[in-house]
Amino acid sequence: MKALLALPLLLAAPSPSAPPLPDGEATALLEKAEGRASTGKYREAQRLYRKLAKDFAGTPEGRIGERRARPSAFLGAADIVRNGDSGNRVDIVLMGEGYQLKEMKAFAKLADDLPNYFRRNRTLGEYYSYFNFIRADLVSADNGVDGFGREYDTALGGHILGTYAGHVAVNGGEVRKMLDELPAHDGQAIVFAKLGVLGSGGGGIATIGGRNMKTTLHEFGHSFGRLSDEYTSETHKRGATKANVNVTDNPDPERAPWKHFIDAKVPGVDMYQGADGRARGAWRPTANGCTMGAGEFYCPVCREQLVKLIYTMVDPIDRAHPAPHGSRSDEEYVVEGKELVLEVTAMQPANHTLEVQWWVFPEAEAPRPTVSDNPDAAPAKRGRRSTRNPVELAPINVKPHQKSKGKRDGEHELRFKRSAFEPGRYRVVCRVTDRAKLRGARHPWVLKDDRGLLESEAGWWVRVPSE
Numbered sequence: 001m002k003a004l005l006a007l008p009l010l011l012a013a014p015s016p017s018a019p020p021l022p023d024g025e026a027t028a029l030l031e032k033a034e035g036r037a038s039t040g041k042y043r044e045a046q047r048l049y050r051k052l053a054k055d056f057a058g059t060p061e062g063r064i065g066e067r068r069a070r071p072s073a074f075l076g077a078a079d080i081v082r083n084g085d086s087g088n089r090v091d092i093v094l095m096g097e098g099y100q101l102k103e104m105k106a107f108a109k110l111a112d113d114l115p116n117y118f119r120r121n122r123t124l125g126e127y128y129s130y131f132n133f134i135r136a137d138l139v140s141a142d143n144g145v146d147g148f149g150r151e152y153d154t155a156l157g158g159h160i161l162g163t164y165a166g167h168v169a170v171n172g173g174e175v176r177k178m179l180d181e182l183p184a185h186d187g188q189a190i191v192f193a194k195l196g197v198l199g200s201g202g203g204g205i206a207t208i209g210g211r212n213m214k215t216t217l218h219e220f221g222h223s224f225g226r227l228s229d230e231y232t233s234e235t236h237k238r239g240a241t242k243a244n245v246n247v248t249d250n251p252d253p254e255r256a257p258w259k260h261f262i263d264a265k266v267p268g269v270d271m272y273q274g275a276d277g278r279a280r281g282a283w284r285p286t287a288n289g290c291t292m293g294a295g296e297f298y299c300p301v302c303r304e305q306l307v308k309l310i311y312t313m314v315d316p317i318d319r320a321h322p323a324p325h326g327s328r329s330d331e332e333y334v335v336e337g338k339e340l341v342l343e344v345t346a347m348q349p350a351n352h353t354l355e356v357q358w359w360v361f362p363e364a365e366a367p368r369p370t371v372s373d374n375p376d377a378a379p380a381k382r383g384r385r386s387t388r389n390p391v392e393l394a395p396i397n398v399k400p401h402q403k404s405k406g407k408r409d410g411e412h413e414l415r416f417k418r419s420a421f422e423p424g425r426y427r428v429v430c431r432v433t434d435r436a437k438l439r440g441a442r443h444p445w446v447l448k449d450d451r452g453l454l455e456s457e458a459g460w461w462v463r464v465p466s467e
């Protein structure tokens with residue numbers, strides 16, 4: 001009897017090695033430190049992280065404090081431009097490398113200017129509202145770039161590459177660790193290395209020495225767009241040219257990655273020798289002018305790639321209300337009063353609007369379910385968000401009941417009138433498509449969209465009661 005009573009008492013007794021009970025104090029201190037950093041009070045943030053590390057050692061918050069109190073560390077983050085929820089935007093995280101505490105205000109100012117680089121670019125400017133820009137505040141103990149036998153203590157391990165000009169690069173693993181300090185991200189960072197020249201880009205990370213708009217957009221073409229160099233000058237010894245979206249080692253236009261542009265007779269697109277940092281043996285799509293060469297704007301081939309990649313992270317349907325149902329769902333909305341209003345908010349490029357089409361099908365004629373049709377799929381997760389997995393849309397061969405185009409606010413609705421339908425169950429389908437065709441343009445920006453990235457669907461089951 002005694003032994004049985006003793007057991008729960010023993011379990012309830014605090015053991016000396018147990019971490020402090022979660023009383024919210026650590027979380028409050030962490031939030032306070034992050035708040036200081038986001039308003040530019042970096043020294044104060046550092047002090048609070050040191051306190052967090054000391055007072056809450058061994059707890060998850062204490063470990064965050066320990067990490068952020070280091071001489072080179074992540075101190076916090078702030079929105080520069082927020083165009084929408086991170087779940088349906090491309091989050092670009094801006095980071096400074098080699099910025100010491102007293103220089104971080106200067107970095108914040110540089111970061112503030114960056115969204116304008118995007119806005120002024122023809123391609124990225126058209127899709128400007130699809131991006132968020134977030135500043136991550138990184139402090140470096142030293143300002144310097146590793147190389148020529150010297151090592152510096154910096155946030156991202158900036159170093160000089162073995163190119164003739166000594167292009168600057170950072171350690172990708174360190175960048176990803178900093179990205180993981182954020183509640184959510186898309187694995188996309190633009191790093192400004194204070195000291196360092198030119199830049200480099202790949203795997204979601206663009207690094208720019210100093211500050212230069214043209215270099216930034218070129219490196220972003222590598223890091224986000226996975227595009228190759230279209231310039232001919234040799235910057236370093238490279239291996240054999242690999243065929244990519246905008247560069248090929250084969251002069252045959254029939255085998256060109258951009259054959260669909262040649263077939264569509266898009267002006268200026270053909271086979272031009274000289275790309276991938278060499279004058280011979282590599283071909284590019286346009287004579288000159290692409291940002292991936294030395295030009296100011298992305299060529300049509302690079303532009304198509306960028307738009308498609310934006311749509312791997314952004315759904316053309318920004319919001320649907322009420323919550324849509326999967327095509328196999330048993331759930332339904334009953335039309336109680338005179339009508340049921342279904343709403344969709346489409347994404348809004350700068351100079352063209354998305355096409356929105358609505359259909360109402362009696363249950364028996366509803367489009368057949370497709371493999372990946374699941375509205376609950378791929379929710380936004382902590383850390384790197386899973387890329388969008390577009391639903392393979394079932395073909396619909398009847399005219400839409402309603403078509404709405406040209407609405408500037410992106411908001412569209414279907415008023416399902418009870419009096420217009422017999423009692424029964426109906427499937428309402430709304431499809432939103434970006435035709436990527438700007439006014440006055442002869443060709444759409446996206447000529448081939450095999451994965452259906454530029455379209456999306458919301459569907460609802462609606463019951464008209466017999467009463």
Ligand SMILES: [Zn+2]
Binds near residue numbers: 246291298299300301
């Ligand atoms: Zn190009």
